[in-house]
Amino acid sequence: MADEKSENYVADIHNTAYMGEYREVLLEHTGLLNIDGRNLESLNGKWHFCVDPYDTCRRAHWFKEIRLSDRGVEQPVDWDFDAWERVTVPGTWNMQAPELYWYEGSGIYMRTFRYVPQKTGERLFLCFEGASYETSVFLNGVFIGTHDGGSTPFTVDISGTVTTERENRLIVVVDARRSPLRVPMDNTDWFNYGGLYRDVYLVRAPAVYIKDWFVRLVPDGTFSKIKADVDVSGGEGKVILDIPELGIEGEISLEQGRGSGVFTVDSQTLSLWSPENPKLYDVSFRFFPERAGPEDGDRVNDRVGFREIKTRGQEILLNGRSIFLKGIAVHEDHYLLGKTTNTETIRAAIRDLKEMNGNYLRLAHDPHDRRFARIADEEGALLWEEIPVYWAIAFENKNTRRDAENQLAELILRDRNRASVIIWSVGNENADTEERLDFMSGLAKKAKALDETRLVSAACLVNHEKLKIEDRLSEFLDITGVNEYYGWYDPDFDKLFRILSNTSAGKPVLVTEFGGGARSGQRASVNDLFSEDFQEALYIKQVATFKKFPFIAGISPWILYDFRCPRRFNRYQEGYNRKGLIDADRKTKKLAFFVMQNFYKER
Ligand code: GCU
Numbered sequence: 001m002a003d004e005k006s007e008n009y010v011a012d013i014h015n016t017a018y019m020g021e022y023r024e025v026l027l028e029h030t031g032l033l034n035i036d037g038r039n040l041e042s043l044n045g046k047w048h049f050c051v052d053p054y055d056t057c058r059r060a061h062w063f064k065e066i067r068l069s070d071r072g073v074e075q076p077v078d079w080d081f082d083a084w085e086r087v088t089v090p091g092t093w094n095m096q097a098p099e100l101y102w103y104e105g106s107g108i109y110m111r112t113f114r115y116v117p118q119k120t121g122e123r124l125f126l127c128f129e130g131a132s133y134e135t136s137v138f139l140n141g142v143f144i145g146t147h148d149g150g151s152t153p154f155t156v157d158i159s160g161t162v163t164t165e166r167e168n169r170l171i172v173v174v175d176a177r178r179s180p181l182r183v184p185m186d187n188t189d190w191f192n193y194g195g196l197y198r199d200v201y202l203v204r205a206p207a208v209y210i211k212d213w214f215v216r217l218v219p220d221g222t223f224s225k226i227k228a229d230v231d232v233s234g235g236e237g238k239v240i241l242d243i244p245e246l247g248i249e250g251e252i253s254l255e256q257g258r259g260s261g262v263f264t265v266d267s268q269t270l271s272l273w274s275p276e277n278p279k280l281y282d283v284s285f286r287f288f289p290e291r292a293g294p295e296d297g298d299r300v301n302d303r304v305g306f307r308e309i310k311t312r313g314q315e316i317l318l319n320g321r322s323i324f325l326k327g328i329a330v331h332e333d334h335y336l337l338g339k340t341t342n343t344e345t346i347r348a349a350i351r352d353l354k355e356m357n358g359n360y361l362r363l364a365h366d367p368h369d370r371r372f373a374r375i376a377d378e379e380g381a382l383l384w385e386e387i388p389v390y391w392a393i394a395f396e397n398k399n400t401r402r403d404a405e406n407q408l409a410e411l412i413l414r415d416r417n418r419a420s421v422i423i424w425s426v427g428n429e430n431a432d433t434e435e436r437l438d439f440m441s442g443l444a445k446k447a448k449a450l451d452e453t454r455l456v457s458a459a460c461l462v463n464h465e466k467l468k469i470e471d472r473l474s475e476f477l478d479i480t481g482v483n484e485y486y487g488w489y490d491p492d493f494d495k496l497f498r499i500l501s502n503t504s505a506g507k508p509v510l511v512t513e514f515g516g517g518a519r520s521g522q523r524a525s526v527n528d529l530f531s532e533d534f535q536e537a538l539y540i541k542q543v544a545t546f547k548k549f550p551f552i553a554g555i556s557p558w559i560l561y562d563f564r565c566p567r568r569f570n571r572y573q574e575g576y577n578r579k580g581l582i583d584a585d586r587k588t589k590k591l592a593f594f595v596m597q598n599f600y601k602e603r
Contacts, residue, residue, distance in 0.1 A: 012056075012059055012060040012061075013059075015059065018055075018058060018059045019058065021143065022058055022136050022143060022146045023146060025143070025144070025145040025146065026145065026146055026147070026148070027135075027137070027144075027145040027146065027147040027154045027155070027156060028147075028154075028406045028409075028410075029406055029409035029410045029413055031154070031155055031156070031157065032153065032154065032155050032212070032410060032413050032414075033125050033127065033155040033203065033205070033209075033211055033212075034210075034211065034212040034213060034300070034413070035125075035127055035153075035155075035201070035203050036300070036302050036417065037284075037300040037301040037302045038203050038205070038300060039203070039204070040127070040199075040201040040202075040203060041201055041202040041203070041204075042199065042200075042201050043089070043111065043113060043126075043170075043200040043201060043202060044088075044089055044090060044199055044200060044201075045088070045089065045111075046086035046087070046088060046089075046111075047086060047087060047088075047089045047109045047110060047111040047196070048081050048082060048083075048084040048085070048086055048109070048110040048111065049084055049085060049086065049087040049093065049107060049108065049109055049110075050079075050081075050084045050085075050107070050108045051093075051100070051103060051105060051106075051107055051108075052105065052106040052107060052108045052173065053103075053105040053106065054105075055105075055106045055173070055175065056078070057079070057106070057108045057171070057173050058106075058136060058173055060078075062077075062078075062079040062108070062171075063138035063141060063143070063171045063173075064141045065079070065081070065141055065169070079108075081108075081110040081169075081171065082110075084108075084110070087109075087195075089109065089111075089195075089196045089200055090129070090196060090197050090198045090199050090200070090340050091195065091196070091197060091337075091338070091340050092132075092193035092194060092195045092197045092338035092339050092340060093107050093194055093195040094191075094193050094194060094195070094338055095193075095336070095337065095338040095340075103176075103194065104176050104177055104178065104192055104194060105175070105176065105177060105194075106173055106174065106175040106176070106177075107173070107174050107176070107194060107195055108171065108172075108173055109171070109172040109173075109174065109195075109196055110169065110170065110171045110172075111170055112167040112168060112169055112170065113167070113168050113170065113202070114167055114168070115162045115163070115164055115168055115202075116164060117164065118204060119204070119206060119295055120295065121206070121207035122159075122204050122205065122206060122207065123157060123159045123204070123205045123206070123207060123209060124157075124158050124159050124162050124202060124203075124204055125155050125156065125157055125158065125159075125202070125203045125204075125205065126139075126144075126155070126156040126158050126170070126200070126201075126202060127153065127154075127155050127156075127200070127201045127202070127203050128147070128153060128154050128155075128156075128196070128198070128200055129153050129198035129199045129200070129369065129370055130150065130151050130152065130153065130197060130198030130367075130369070131147070131150070131172070131174050131195065131196045131197065131198070132150030132151065132174065132176050132192075132193060132194050132195065132197060132339070133148070133149070133150040133174075133175060133176050133177070133178075133182060133194070134146060134147070134148055134174070134175040134177075134182075135147045135154075135172060135173070135174050135175075135196075136172070136173045136175075137156055137170075137171075137172055138170070138171040138172070138173075139158055139161045139162065139168060139169070139170055139171075140161060140162075140163060140168055140169055141169070142161050144156050144158065144161060148182070148183075148403045148406065148407075149183065149403060149406065149407040149410065150176075150366065150388075151366040151367045151368070151388070151407075152367050152387075152406075152407050152410035152411050152414065153198075153370065153410060153414055154410065155203075172196065174194060174195055174196060176192060176193070176194025176195065178192055180392075180394055181394045181397050181399065181400050182400070182403065183387070183388055183389060183390075183393060183400060183403050183404045183407060184365070184366070184388040184389075184390040184391070184393070185390070185391070185392060185393055185394065187391060187392065188365070188388070188390055188391065189565055189567060189577060190331060190333060190365070190563060190564070190565055190577075191333060191338075191563075191564040191565060191566055192566075193338045193339040197338065197339050197340045198340065198369060198370075205298065206295070206296065206297065206298045207296075208232060208233055208234070208235035208287070208289055208296070208298070209232070209233050209235075209287075209298045210230060210231070210232055210233075210239070210285055210287050210298045210299075210300050211231045211232065211233045212230070212231040212413060213228065213229065213230045213231070213285050213300065213302075213417070214228070214229045214416055214417060214451075215227070215228040215229075215241070215283055215302075215304055215417060216304075216306070216416075216417070216453050217270075217272075217306040217307060217308055217453070218262065219308045219309070219310055219452070219453050221308070221310075221320060222267060223267040223270060223272060223306075223308065223319070223320075224264055224265055224266070224267040224270075225262050225263070225264055225265070226243070226246070226248065226262070226263050226264075226265055226306065227260065227261070227262045227263075228241045228250070228252060228260065228261050228262075228263070228285075229258070229259070229260045230252055230254075230258070230259055230260075230285055230287075231257060231258050232254055232257045232258070232259075232287050232298070233257060234256070234257040235254065235257050235287065235289055235290075236254055236256075236257070236289070236290045237254055237287060237288050237289040237290045237292070238251050238252065238253050238254060238259075238287075238288050239251070239252040239254065239259060239285050239286065239287050239288070240252075240285070240286045240288070241261065241263065241283070241284075241285055242282075242283070242284045242285075242286065243263075243265075243281050243282070243283050244282060245281050245282065246265050246266075246269065246270060246281060247265075247269075248263045248265065250263040270306060272306060272307050272308075272319045273305030273306055273307040273377075273419040274307060274318055274319060274380070275359045275360075275380035275381055275382060276380060277380070278305065278377060278378060278379060278380035278419075278420075279305060280303040280304060280305050280377060280378065280419075281303065281304055281305070281306065282301065282303060283301065283302045283303065283304045284299060284300065284301045284302075285299065285300050286298075286299045287299070302417060303377070304417055304419065305377050305418075305419030305420070306419065307319055307419050308320065308453075309422040309453070309454060309455060310455075311455060311478050311479065311507060311508050313506075313507075314505055314506075314507065314508050314509070314550065314551040314553060315508060315553060316455070316479070316508050316553045316554065318382075318422075323359075323553075323554075324553060324554055324603050325359065325360040325382060325510060325553060325554025325555070325556070326356075326357060326358045326359050326360060326554065326555075326600040326603055327353075327358055327359070327360030327361055327362055327382075327384075327554060327555060327556035327557075328353060328356065328358055328360075328361065328362070328556050328557050328559065328560045328581065328596065329361075329362040329364045329512070329513060329556045329557065329558050329559045329560065330349055330361055330362070330363060330364065330559060330560040330561065331364055331365070331559060331561070331563040332363075332366075332368050332369070333561075333563035333564050334586070335564070335584045335585065335586070341368070341369045341371075341372075343371055343375065345586075346369070346371055346372050346375045347375060347379070348586065349361070349560065349561075350375065350376060350379050350381050352560060352582060352586075353381060353560070354381075355597070356581075356593065356596050356597045356600060357596075357597055357600035357601045358381075358596070358600055359380075359381065359382055360381065360382040360383070360384070360554060360556065361376070361381055361382070361383055361384070361556070361560075362383075362384040362386070362425075362512060362556035363383055363384060363385050363386060364386060364428070364559070365386055365388045365390050365428050366386065366387060366388040367385060367386070367387065367407070367410075367411045367414070367415075368385070370414055370415070373385070373415045373418035373420050373421050374418065376418070376420035376421075377418050377419050377420045380420075381420055382420060382422050383418075383420045383421045383422065383423070384422070384423040384425055384457070384510075384512075384556070385411060385415060385421050385423070385424060385425065386424075386425035386426075386427070386428065386459075387404060387407045387408050387411060387425070387426065387427070387443075388407075388427075388428075389404050389426060389427030389428070389430065389439075389440065389443065389458075390427065390428045390429065390430075391428070391429055391430065392430075392431065393427075393430065393436070393439070395430075395433065395435035395436045395438070395439040395440075396435045401439055401442070404439070404443060405442070405443060405446055408424070408426065408443055408446055408447060408450075409446065409450060411424070412424060412447060412450045412451050413450070416450070416451045416453075416454075421454065422454060422455060423454060423455045423456070423457050423479065424447045424451070424454055424455075424456050424457075425456075425457050425458055425459065425481065426440050426443035426444050426447065426456065426457075426458045427440055427443070427458045427459070428458065428459040428483070428512075429459060429460070429461050429483055430458075430460075430461075430473075431461075432461075432463075432471055432472055432473070436473075437472050437473060440458060440473050440476070441473060441475075441476040444456045444458075444473075444476040444477060445476065455478040455479050456476070456477055456478050456479075457477050457478065457479040457480070457481045457510065457512075458473055458477060458481055459481040459482070459483050459512040459513060460473060460474070460480060460481055460482050460483070461482070461483060462482060462483075462484055462499055464490075466502070467495060467498055467499050467502055468499055468502035468503050469482050469499060469500075469503040469505065469509060470503075474507070477507070478507065478508075479507060479508045479509070479510055479553070480505065480507060480508070480509050480510070481509075481510045481511075481512035482509060482510070482511060482512060483511075483512050483513035483514070483558075484496060484499070484511065484513070484514050485513070485514060485515070485516070486499075486514075486542075487516065487538045487541060487542065488515065488516035488517075488538060493538075493541055496542070496545050497545055497548075500545065500548070500549045500552075503549075503551070505551040508551065508553035508554075509551050509552050509553060510552070510553060510554045510555065510556065511546065511552060511554075511555040511556070512556055513556065513557070513558040513559075514542050514555070514557055514558065515535070515538070515539070515542075515557050515558040515559065515579045515592075516529075516534065516535050516538045516579060517529070517530050517535070517572065517573065517577070517578040517579050518530055518531060518532045518534065518535035518536075518572075518578060518579075518590050518591075518592065519531075519532075519572040519573070519578055520532070520562070520578075520583035520585075520588045520590055521588075522572060529572075530570075530572035530573075530578065532590045532591045532592070533591065535579075535590060535591065535592045536590075536591035536592045536595055538592070539557070539592040539595040539596065540595055542557075543555075543595065543596070543599040557581065557592075557596060558579050559577070559579050559580055559581075560580060560581060560582060561580045561582050561583070561584060561586055562576045562577060562578045562579070562580035562582075562583055562584035563576065563577050563580065563584065564576055564577075564584075565577040581593040581596065
């Protein structure tokens with residue numbers, strides 16, 4: 001480690017602790033603005049971009065754009081933001097140029113924007129829907145903050161830094177490197193995309209604004225009480241909750257800017273949300289400050305479904321009725337878009353689910369785009385949403401724990417007004433150690449604290465020593481998820497029946513993964529690995545076994561579409577995980593798709 005006191009010390013090249021200053025301001029869920037129902041001024045489009053494999057923008061403070069030395073002499077700078085090529089935001093850099101396909105370092109984005117206030121005292125926020133993985137934001141030469149996490153939203157209040165005098169210069173460094181200390185860590189079974197791959201917007205709000213709200217049916221089995229929490233950025237006054245179609249116009253008084261109210265509704269008139277009846281109500285929150293001037297106050301609108309999800313013994317109850325989750329898992333990976341998505345792609349996935357006679361999707365392994373839950377609310381699909389606490393996380397590391405807890409909070413704050421989301425998952429296939437138990441039970445408790453209305457789960461591993469479904473984490477979960485690959489990774493298929501027979505599940509069990517690979521169009525015998533025939537025969541055996549165990553409350557085979565995976569390079573996979581029931585083209589169905597279609601039709 002170079003010593004600053006050495007007389008030939010040069011910070012730009014010797015300061016190995018350079019990230020210190022950029023880790024002092026972390027952008028976390030505590031600063032997250034609920035942007036649903038607000039006017040979003042898009043910053044999407046062409047941004048200047050340059051790779052930065054040595055992270056020099058942050059090491060050498062390029063973002064300050066200092067061209068002259070202290071004595072006013074021009075310096076030979078190495079940056080040229082306005083001259084750099086442009087890439088499209090939202091978009092992973094990997095899919096925008098062949099030379100960037102495998103790039104996993106830091107990338108520098110830059111664009112300008114003008115700001116003209118519309119109201120005196122208004123606040124201005126910069127909102128990122130998702131950037132992978134560590135993102136440092138600079139505005140007009142000033143460091144604003146750094147966000148950890150590759151798939152959850154974060155907000156930056158730039159009111160104090162934005163200028164009306166000239167073009168604002170926004171520079172964003174996104175570091176996509178994998179690390180054993182990140183969430184996920186550096187070894188996963190999917191492709192590590194990088195960049196500003198989701199939308200970026202500017203959002204205006206009044207000087208005192210509605211920062212967040214949470215409105216839901218009280219899960220007490222009466223379907224007659226709606227609870228609303230509201231958080232007004234430190235303001236005093238009152239908030240009116242309006243749900244006109246339910247005749248609710250309820251006042252919520254504020255204490256230090258926060259308030260809560262419970263409002264009765266006639267359970268006969270309330271149309272409960274479900275996949276078969278995706279009923280959404282117009283909801284609005286209006287804020288009236290104590291000393292209101294003509295321009296004061298705030299209003300947000302949303303469309304919300306009201307439903308109750310609970311467990312009873314081994315059953316999952318939706319609105320009091322036992323349901324079977326007829327699902328499938330899905331990654332966000334797209335053969336053309338990378339990890340970026342759009343409404344057509346989301347609607348197509350829900351269409352494919354319904355064609356399979358399904359009602360439920362496991363969004364793996366990290367929070368998908370915000371629009372997925374919004375569209376699932378409208379089209380009627382149940383969702384499992386998950387943070388990427390995947391495989392061997394550094395459970396003993398304090399910052400790793402902070403990062404995971406923050407990603408969970410950002411996910412829950414983003415989607416807890418979405419009826420389609422019924423399960424928060426705190427992870428996938430983690431070895432059962434003391435550190436993992438402490439870390440993940442902590443996540444489960446945090447999920448419950450942020451949202452008392454949903455179920456908490458995780459995709460656990462079978463105890464292959466005792467040959468049963470048993471995981472100490474289950475005690476902290478409402479539902480035990482279990483991944484099993486009997487008939488594929490473990491050829492001894494009979495173990496599945498033995499394991500399920502050995503299991504005395506006191507709570508619902510979801511088979512959160514099963515399956516096997518098949519190259520679309522590969523036809524052979526049922527004994528030939530990676531043939532559609534093998535995959536079909538495996539699925540037939542799997543679903544026949546599930547039918548014998550009523551404690552299985554749902555299944556989500558792995559996986560709807562083939563997806564990119566840089567760990568799978570045999571002639572049938574060629575860089576893809578081919579366990580999809582539909583090819584990566586998101587069109588060509590394999591034989592096993594129809595096994596699930598028939599199985600779900602019968603349920
Ligand atoms: C694991 C894991 C998935 C992975 C799958 C597979 O269960 O959860 O992320 O892709 O198995 O091996 O295909």
